[in-house]
Amino acid sequence: MIASIVFSVICLAGFGFFGWNLWKIRYNINLGKDIDRSGNKSERLKTMLLVAFGQKKMFARPIPALLHLAIYVAFVITQIELIEIIADGVSGQHRMFHEALGGFYTFMISFIEILSVLALIATFAFLARRNIIRLARFQKPEMKGFPSLDANLILLGEILLVMCIFTMNGADEALYLQGASHAAHDVQGSFGFTISAWLGEHVFSGMDVATLHLLERIGWWGHVTMVFAFLNYLPYSKHFHILLAFPNTYYSNLEKKGKFTNMESVTNEVKLMLDPNADPYAAAPEGAEPQRFGAKDVTDLTWKNLMDAYTCTECGRCTSACPANITGKLLSPRKIMMDTRDRLMEVGDNFRKHGKDYDDGKALLGSYILEEELWACTSCNACVQECPVNIDPLSIIVDLRRYLVMEESKMPTELTGMLTNIENNGAPWQFSPADRGNWIHED
Amino acid sequence: MSNLKVPTMAEMMAAGETPDILFWVGCSGSFDDRAKKITKAVVKILNHCNVKFAVLGAEESCTGDPAKRAGNEFTFQMQAMMNIQVLDGYEVKRIVTACPHCFNTLKNEYPELGGNYEVIHHTQLIQDLINTGKLTIEGGTYKGKKITFHDPCYLGRANDVYEAPRVLIEKLDAELVEMKRCKTNGLCCGAGGAQMFKEAEKGNKEINVERTEDALETSATIIATGCPFCNTMMTDGVKNFNKEHEIAVLDVAELIANAAEL
Ligand code: SF4
Ligand code: SF4
Numbered sequence: 001m002i003a004s005i006v007f008s009v010i011c012l013a014g015f016g017f018f019g020w021n022l023w024k025i026r027y028n029i030n031l032g033k034d035i036d037r038s039g040n041k042s043e044r045l046k047t048m049l050l051v052a053f054g055q056k057k058m059f060a061r062p063i064p065a066l067l068h069l070a071i072y073v074a075f076v077i078t079q080i081e082l083i084e085i086i087a088d089g090v091s092g093q094h095r096m097f098h099e100a101l102g103g104f105y106t107f108m109i110s111f112i113e114i115l116s117v118l119a120l121i122a123t124f125a126f127l128a129r130r131n132i133i134r135l136a137r138f139q140k141p142e143m144k145g146f147p148s149l150d151a152n153l154i155l156l157g158e159i160l161l162v163m164c165i166f167t168m169n170g171a172d173e174a175l176y177l178q179g180a181s182h183a184a185h186d187v188q189g190s191f192g193f194t195i196s197a198w199l200g201e202h203v204f205s206g207m208d209v210a211t212l213h214l215l216e217r218i219g220w221w222g223h224v225t226m227v228f229a230f231l232n233y234l235p236y237s238k239h240f241h242i243l244l245a246f247p248n249t250y251y252s253n254l255e256k257k258g259k260f261t262n263m264e265s266v267t268n269e270v271k272l273m274l275d276p277n278a279d280p281y282a283a284a285p286e287g288a289e290p291q292r293f294g295a296k297d298v299t300d301l302t303w304k305n306l307m308d309a310y311t312c313t314e315c316g317r318c319t320s321a322c323p324a325n326i327t328g329k330l331l332s333p334r335k336i337m338m339d340t341r342d343r344l345m346e347v348g349d350n351f352r353k354h355g356k357d358y359d360d361g362k363a364l365l366g367s368y369i370l371e372e373e374l375w376a377c378t379s380c381n382a383c384v385q386e387c388p389v390n391i392d393p394l395s396i397i398v399d400l401r402r403y404l405v406m407e408e409s410k411m412p413t414e415l416t417g418m419l420t421n422i423e424n425n426g427a428p429w430q431f432s433p434a435d436r437g438n439w440i441h442e443d
Numbered sequence: 444m445s446n447l448k449v450p451t452m453a454e455m456m457a458a459g460e461t462p463d464i465l466f467w468v469g470c471s472g473s474f475d476d477r478a479k480k481i482t483k484a485v486v487k488i489l490n491h492c493n494v495k496f497a498v499l500g501a502e503e504s505c506t507g508d509p510a511k512r513a514g515n516e517f518t519f520q521m522q523a524m525m526n527i528q529v530l531d532g533y534e535v536k537r538i539v540t541a542c543p544h545c546f547n548t549l550k551n552e553y554p555e556l557g558g559n560y561e562v563i564h565h566t567q568l569i570q571d572l573i574n575t576g577k578l579t580i581e582g583g584t585y586k587g588k589k590i591t592f593h594d595p596c597y598l599g600r601a602n603d604v605y606e607a608p609r610v611l612i613e614k615l616d617a618e619l620v621e622m623k624r625c626k627t628n629g630l631c632c633g634a635g636g637a638q639m640f641k642e643a644e645k646g647n648k649e650i651n652v653e654r655t656e657d658a659l660e661t662s663a664t665i666i667a668t669g670c671p672f673c674n675t676m677m678t679d680g681v682k683n684f685n686k687e688h689e690i691a692v693l694d695v696a697e698l699i700a701n702a703a704e705l
Binding site: 256385404406 | 501514
């Protein structure tokens with residue numbers, strides 16, 4: 001009875017706090033500018049199924065793809081067991097589905113156990129890749145501090161979780177063997193789960209009933225605690241991608257990657273400039289907000305850019321394919337995404353505390369991302385191609401450049417020259433437009 | 444005196460004729476000495492196959508690509524709108540270009556500003572000429588030679604064109620050897636995003652050198668590209684390794700024109 005109440009309170013608090021964090025993230029993402037990603041639903045659904053559910057882009061690198069798949073499938077399937085845990089916890093029963101489902105129950109739990117072992121192996125491999133082999137893409141400057149800790153914490157949590165599952169099932173199996181499991185009304189027998197049948201017989205067999213009951217409860221409560229801890233850690237972690245990967249791939253950019261967005265605000269002005277009959281004073285309709293060209297802070301980006309930032313897994317595939325980063329430049333597309341997320345969380349907190357007009361004197365551009373990073377980008381789209389969850393760092397880079405160039409006229413001097421040439425000569429170099437056809441008559 | 448036939452749109456109009464396709468030459472193809480050779484190779488192929496084409500000549504202007512990538516949407520849209528006026532004035536429907544940057548901009552970014560054309564890359568046009576039997580190639584010149592193809596970002600990843608240039612290289616009876624980073628994983632030459640017009644930011648290596656190493660690893664004797672900027676970058680990269688006498692950097696159009704002995 002007391003256990004049921006304690007459990008229900010933990011449940012409510014766990015889901016409640018998680019819900020509050022979800023609401024904050026939704027609020028933050030909605031601080032972005034509008035962009036239409038509603039059309040072409042079937043193509044969107046297909047992209048989501050292939051890229052998020054099917055992990056298609058992960059398989060460009062097969063080894064981490066398989067390891068990741070093991071953890072992913074184990075995670076998804078274990079949720080089924082979670083239903084029973086919650087039902088048991090609230091009702092105070094033990095293995096509610098055991099008798100009801102019969103052989104299917106044995107099959108399900110066995111399946112979960114096998115996947116858990118695979119996930120455990122994958123987890124150790126991932127820890128090794130990060131901490132022993134020290135793969136280059138996990139050692140970049142932006143990974144110092146919390147991001148590295150974050151990744152390791154999750155992996156350690158995963159190990160604990162799997163240990164809890166096996167302690168719970170193994171101890172229960174040993175109890176069953178002694179005719180003392182609550183799930184089997186004190187009859188002697190075996191659950192027949194693939195892994196814990198062995199554990200029950202070989203690891204837990206010598207223990208007395210009281211110890212086993214204690215271990216079984218430790219496993220059970222440990223499991224529950226880990227699940228709620230994990231759930232509430234998610235919103236602070238790169239692991240939030242396990243939820244956002246789905247909407248984020250659904251709202252992918254379906255256009256050709258080479259197509260940069262058209263700035264309609266500019267189109268209107270350019271049309272006025274080119275139209276000799278236009279009334280120059282009619283330019284600004286009344287009550288129109290002063291336009292900012294490009295992006296200086298996260299609120300100038302689109303909601304999709306912001307969703308991208310929350311979806312980023314910090315895997316660094318983008319950075320490891322970035323020609324600028326490969327050749328030692330400051331630019332790292334992963335850092336662009338991490339900065340955007342950090343700044344967005346800061347702006348969101350500020351707005352909720354002090355209201356939407358609050359200005360903390362900082363901005364994404366300058367306080368987080370430096371001009372030197374932006375000007376190193378070749379717009380090659382390698383980062384966009386690589387990203388396993390269809391994030392587009394390039395579109396943020398371009399919007400920040402637009403702000404620098406159009407609002408502040410800040411750019412490398414050679415580019416100023418190039419732009420002047422285009423405006424005056426119709427070519428990025430200093431040639432006379434009249435000579436453009438000269439090649440025809442040259443030998 | 445060159446014996447190429449390169450009518451301009453204005454000349455065609457004056458003669459009461461309409462070309463089937465406009466050849467968009469681009470800034471590099473018009474002004475850069477190395478790129479002009481690529482332009483001429485394309486013209487040779489078009490002439491040889493009796494394609495009814497025209498160029499804009501002095502009426503052509505920068506598509507605005509480097510301005511847009513640099514972040515200056517004003518300059519880009521000014522260029523785009525002026526070009527669209529000219530193109531629509533001549534009622535242009537189809538455009539071929541040898542520059543992936545012009546290709547991408549005309550094809551993807553002009554429609555929203557009112558310019559709607561069917562735009563193809565020169566490798567796609569040449570592939571079509573071969574498929575329809577208008578162009579035949581004997582493998583003589585490049586038979587058995589090792590050729591590697593460097594994917595231009597704005598042709599490959601940006602527009603998913605990977606096959607046309609490769610099909611053409613295989614028509615040469617040459618051995619197409621891929622670099623370890625190719626197609627969707629191809630590494631940029633370092634020129635895109637307006638980098639062509641500025642010094643690289645501080646780093647420990649030039650991007651074109653990194654990319655040239657990929658090409659050298661294949662031990663190909665010819666690096667083929669489909670972009671005048673990639674051509675410049677790879678040529679410089681090869682020079683950096685003092686290999687300019689052993690390794691040629693050529694556009695696919697030049698390979699085809701040479702093989703067809705045009
Ligand atoms: S588009 Fe820019 S940031 Fe992305 S990989 Fe290419 S150079 Fe790096
Ligand atoms: S942007 Fe994509 S590829 Fe880059 S670190 Fe984030 S999830 Fe990985």
